Amino acid sequence: MGEARRSEKKDQDPDIGILTARLLHGVQRTLFGRLADEGFDDLRPQHGAVLAYLDEDGSRAVDLSRRSGVHKQVVSKLLDELEQLGYVNREPDPRDRRAKLIVPTPRGLAQMERSDAIMGDLERDLRNVLDAERFDTFKADLLRCQAALGR
Template sequence: MADETPGFELPLLLFAGFRTLIDQLHAELARQGHPDVRPAYGFALQAIGRGGATASELGRLLGVSKQAAGKTVDRLVALGYAVRADDPADARRKVIRLTPHGVDALARSAAIFEELRAQWATALGPGRLRALEADLRAVAPLAGVRLDVPGWFGG
């Protein structure tokens, strides 16, 4: 008997799982002192990373224009998650760097994701979760993961 699940359900289920995790992450981040972090900011914080990035680099990593990246940076700076600093290699450039508040948000996000994964392991069983992760890696390798979700969704 052929599988009767329509093909369009697979991306919807994958997105629903993603959205569930992200929504739970942000609810917990808010409880832990980061109520202003939005999903797009999370991608930007990841792209900036510990090494910093210019607005152009950030735009490229996020798949958005330099101007759109600049607006995101403006908001991250206003919220205390990032600062603009002179680039030691080129005084004409500014590098966006995470503040301790930004680093804290990323560290808390990582810990919260561990908790959420543990909840999924409880709900599905550890073996089934490992199998799900292995199956997803087989069809969508982590090496192909890109941070340009905001730009990709924006078209």
């Protein structure tokens, strides 16, 4: 018998990249599945790069790009899609008329409210899986790892 293939090794002992990707995909499946069930079935996980960081009173695209870590050209494309879908509008920024402010529409605000509630439910569910103290430690450890990698 030969040595296990690389893919088999990764299945048996996944590295941190694989584990975090699986966690992200699981969170996205849960979040966007529930949002679809609630009438927001036109959203894709990629839209989360904008929607997760959007403030109720609006945000600048450059800030959405910086917070999400997604290139500004990708954010611009996502904003085009979200505007066409009726989740955001681009408006002049009252602090700088040369800049645009990305402002959620009533549909966008409703999605943001539901998304926050769903993520709260998901965190409560995971807190029950690990128990509260272990979950809080896990979340703090993820933040430390993120900081160590220069988020």
